[in-house]
Amino acid sequence: MTLAVGSTVRMRDGAGKKNPFTCKAIVATISGDNTVSLVRDDLAPVPLGRVGIHFIVAPLFNSVGRSVEECESSVDDLMELLPFEDKSGNEIADSLSKAEKVEFYKSRGDQLLRLNDYTCAAAYYEAALSFIASKSNVSIGGACIARKNGDAVIADVDCIDDDQYDVTFASQNGEEEETTIPLKDILCSIWCKDEAYLQPRCLLNLSRCLVKLAEIDSTSGNVGCAGQRKRATRQEKYRSSAVLGCSITITLCEYLKESTASPDIPLLDSLIGKARVIRSRAFIGRNMLRNAIIDAKKVTSQDPNDKDALKLISEIKAIEARSKLLDKKISREVCRWVKKATTTSEGAAAIERMDEESSVSDSETNLSEAEYRQSFVAWMCRKTFMEIGAVIAFVVAMWVIY
8 A cells, every 4th residue: 555644544453452443543654664653543433524413322522533642553554444435435415215325324334344443433323323313303203212211212202392202102011101201312213114124233333333442442531422411431431322222222123023014023133132242241341230141141041052142141250250259358358357456455455545535534524414414425325336337347247258
């Protein structure tokens, strides 16, 4: 390939490591020893701009673009950008159908995902979803996926008044619940003419990219996101968005199984299983092991030989075992501390010093009888609470150990 200062290339990073990936970088200098100095792009995805400025699932960081990094690379670890990545490569004809527009961007996201460029792939999947899953596509009489008590559920839209939506939720027992929800609780619209299941496929691959970005983007500190008040680390934002994307995928696939005339049940079940595996991985990263094991076991209940789910279960059990071992070590240290504080001469001296600090001095012997009683009772309460606290700590520590 031909290199020039200021040109944009794709560089391989993390070669030989657990999570190898590629990303865009700008050539800064070219050395004669087959080495190139680069300015690596921020790993946070940004909208393509041609199809919108917002994301549906992926986090859009307020600080995106500030986390560039200077690095060096061998020429052998560089590659040219794909042909469609220049300014004219993403121009799309208005005459294309909605399905063709979605496929246009999804196919490009698939190519980037195969190159392990999770940043660019995520942007293309979001571009594909903008045609079919945007909140602006929600209309009266249609269906959408909304947030209800923390879950992603199907809602039928009855009326729209500014940013307020009158919807009907269908419960598992067949009963319907009518309520009004704000626009922020609408997660995405549903494309009912999705014969090729492009919407759940895009959501699934997007969630896969987000889990990977949580592992490779090492940017530290809490950050804010567009449309979100809560600040958190980039890694937490990536994983929570991956959980959201997988939850929407599962709800959507279950809906398509029931609402379409001749659904491809095996394919939809396969997509649900993959979504649970990805969501389980995201839960592990968030230290939500109970949620992670539930998803993994649901996959193995359908396919006992699923390697990814079985691997996750083994990993979760190993994490739980290490956590339990650490708890036992901490409990033993507490036991030793309690024993030292109650039996050794140093512990007795410390308790005596606390007693002296809590006792009434000679200069206060002129207190009235009522004041003396109050002071004495307060001292007894403090001493009693200290002894009870030590006993409780000892009992809890012994319970954890045995």
